[in-house]
Amino acid sequence: MTQATASSGVSGSEDSVGAGCRYETPPASELQRLMWTKLGSSGHMDEVQPRIYIGDMYAARDKRALQGHNITYVLNAADGRFNVNTGADFYRDANITYYGMEAYDTPSFNLSRFFYSAAEFIKTALNSPDGKVLVHCVMGLSRSSSLVLAYLMIEEHLVLADAIKAVSANRNICPNAGFLQQLRELDIKLHCQTRCE
Template structure:
């Protein structure tokens, strides 16, 4: 679905009131995730040149090579998570960015939205680049960062981003991350409304 700034968003039930977009409630966003046909493989393409995967995909250099992955964003970086890092990918030409996040609702992922989104955008500026965004299971931390990227740099609403990503992979940001994404959605939509 093509992105772009919006002043008015679609039909009833899509987060609109009087034709003006409003961030949907968490329960409505969860329903969107549950009703999509995405898979839960080790590595799934969720957007052109963007993949979401788990720790097994991240540690399988053959699979990464076969999919021509050039950039890895680890949303579960660190010694007690998926401890890969740039050294792990030495000799592969893969560029690495790590976010040391815990998959608990109390963890504040919001400070990482901008840097992670910028890493993905920078990677995709090369027409041959492909990005793997992963965590342990590839459902909560990694999907949260991909959703934030789509909202920040592709001007998607949170509802649209969830529809797009969950069509390619089963995703389930934890309740805290979903609330943080709702906050980002409200902030970005407020900015768009001021420009209209």
């Protein structure tokens, strides 16, 4: 399914990251088929990897439920006045560390500029004793799942297809077409570097 090839002298589709290296990520249509595998509908919040949760705006605003799940970090991928306007003050009495990103769920939005900072925040949460992190947006389908997928690719070194399988086994996800393309570009960059350094 996922192919990685290192070759010398191949032109045309070579990635500029590594001369002579080409990593082929699956086409978007194949990746989309991997996403909706969980039976039933998505809940407000699901643990998609150990201590990593993806959720929607209702989960983000339910401090009692967050405390019940021992959530200690919240990454809001839909921060801002016209999105899910919580912020650090909202979580102060719950002893939750907050990080907000003002991102929009449109294919033209450049979410990739947040991939590394989101991955670092998630890594920090997991490196803290008993740390658990909720990554959310409005519906918990596109922005939040894209950031968790990027984390798994950057920090856990999974190829995109494997990251999608790991997350979608526990929650139905649906990055928009633009985000999926940005994740495919990240996949090529990361795995071309890994195989060609």
